[in-house]
Amino acid sequence: MCKIVSEQVKLDLVRSGFVPKAEKSLWLGTFIDTENGFYKIPDNRINKMIHSIDGIISCLTWRKSVYVKKVASVVGQIISTYLVIGNLVYLMTKHLTIDVNTSASWYSYIKHSESSIEQLQFWKLYISEVNVKHFSVDESCHSIIYSDASDTGFGGYIVETPQNIAHGMWVESERSNSSTWKELSAAYESEINFLPPALHTNVDVLMDLLCESKADSTVKTYHAGFIRWKKWAVHS
Structure with a gap:
């Protein structure tokens, strides 16, 4: 790509009447x-x-x-x-x-x-x-999840454990939710499906544990952020 752009720049210079001298043109x-x-x-x-x-x-x-x-x-x-x-x-x-x-x-x-x-x-x-x-390496991504969802169900898996597949069907009350909610829920289900048993049985209280480990001001900030995200997810 860089070579293509440089050739285009050189061509523009030649067309404008400028004669570039290679031995004097140093990067x-x-x-x-x-x-x-x-x-x-x-x-x-x-x-x-x-x-x-x-x-x-x-x-x-x-x-x-x-x-x-x-x-x-x-x-x-x-x-x-x-x-x-x-x-x-x-x-x-x-x-x-x-x-x-x-x-x-x-x-x-x-x-x-x-x-x-x-x-x-x-x-x-x-x-x-x-x-x-x-180049700086972004190590914030620890797992890659492939997931998909339809009106009736969802499926997904984590790249590190491709032999394990999470899939399921939406209940009647979930089928009316937005496509964004379904896509995010599919990714969520794919991830928690491979948690260790000790964490899997307590997944519902993990958010509470996180909040309890933070200062009150931080909890309020997180809570407000979660509420905004929920509104966006439901209405998208």
Whole structure:
């Protein structure tokens, strides 16, 4: 999909009379690997950062001082990786930033403190190792339930236990309820059908136990929420 969109953008540019130059068109954003679930800073940016750090270290070795603009450039390159690396970019550029801010002007040379040199060495050695961030995984879903309902009955099962199937028929008083109520009830029946016997026999009091374990204000909030949900389910 990304490739298709990029080709369309390129085609629009060409049609408008703009001639893109491939060797000068570099992606400065973030590399996203949707197959393996992570994103990282492109290698060209990492290589440029390491090259800039080597240049500063070389200047400090021979001249004992470095052009302040070079240091500011490296700090900017490091901080620009925040999306992937996180707050570490601020923590490990603190002394470099102090050195930049204490310079007389943008055209002056500065001497780095030992702490600043250590931070430069840190990024040179470890930038490639910390240059990856995995997509956050939503672990709020513990079970997947497939269920369905009709005017006369319901059926369903939990993916983890496909050999166990819950099914039943609606009683006369339930047949007039909305389709939403029937769908939700089918999922509910599918789930409680596989509870341990000790919980299954006490399923009706689980809500009371939950409420009793909460503060009064929390119980009132839950109760109001349940009432709103019930009204929506019945009338949907």
